[in-house]
Amino acid sequence: MNDLEGLTPEQIDKISKARERVIDSIGKNMDLYGITLSIGHLYGYMYFNQGPVTLDELSKTMGMSKTSMSTGVRTLLDLKMIDKVWGRGTRKDLFTTVPDWHQNFSDYFSIKWRKAVEGNMISLAKSLAEINDMKKEYSDDSKLMQLLNTDEEKITESINYYRWLLKLIESFENGKIFEFIPKEES
Amino acid sequence: MNDLEGLTPEQIDKISKARERVIDSIGKNMDLYGITLSIGHLYGYMYFNQGPVTLDELSKTMGMSKTSMSTGVRTLLDLKMIDKVWGRGTRKDLFTTVPDWHQNFSDYFSIKWRKAVEGNMISLAKSLAEINDMKKEYSDDSKLMQLLNTDEEKITESINYYRWLLKLIESFENGKIFEFIPKEES
DNA sequence: TTTAGTGTACAGTTTTAACTTTACGTACTT
């Protein structure tokens, strides 16, 4: 957190301003997919820092408690946006960003969405089965049957959507999405 | 909100349970992309109801204030997940779901992300320009130059990511994504 | 013009989430 040491105050000011703006937009971006603004900033600082940082350094730079850094860092670890790295000569944990944002993006959806979507699909399947049971049981009640049919149709359509979504998530996971939308060269 | 009228209590119970489960998973799904659980439920109820509903009906069914329904409905309207429809013989506003979830998904990202991403790109470009100015100004200070270069590289990489993201969003907007990952037939 | 019905802005309340302080368990050092 001190890679600006040895520069003139004016230089520090200029660089800091430029960095600050980027860090801010990183924060806003992460906010878009449900990560706290402050954790976004946390990532931003780490992103610009040369080399890994400790909880204490983060705490000092962010002006927040060490506990907050601990939880924030853990969130980012869970999302695979940062790594814990080993450093000789210190007992402190060291953390560094995973700088591949395309990968971050993919991991995020994979981690956060896959499980939920799969859970939802199970629920839908269960309800669909119940509807079908009812269709057998009350097959002579035409008014009810009509209702059951529209419900069935709606659930089926939802399942189709989730299936699509799952395939999208898979294309993130296996990188096929980058065949469809290539990363920028350079 | 009363399309179950005329059924036996047992039938109502069964259907309600099946629906409730689906509505719940709809809520959870929408929660994934930052929509309140309760608004998700709101959508879920509307999704299953035959025909459009009024704020008062929603309020009664959801057991929440009419004000909340008003704001919730407005949120869903902004995201183009529901439509306001016209009904003869009533002065109440009528709302109905847009049942195409693939479209909903696309709209959501288009609406929620595009603007933010574009804003971020502008910020990054500004910072990049400042870094480049500094590179000219302090071209004789090799330590500083090194720092500036790594910063520049990081910002450039970010911009690449945002460009990619924008292209992804565009593929949602123009439907090209469905050529890559087709909707399920059936 | 009045009157009744409707949606929403606004202020107030409650619930939820973020953050801090304190305290503790673990692991390393001596």
Next chain:
DNA sequence: AAGTACGTAAAGTTAAAACTGTACACTAAA
């Protein structure tokens, strides 16, 4: 074995968001 450094759990506090009730503006009918 005792002390120290470190990360985090737990409880407490503060800030933010969700939600409610009231009041008001607008429209349409009488």
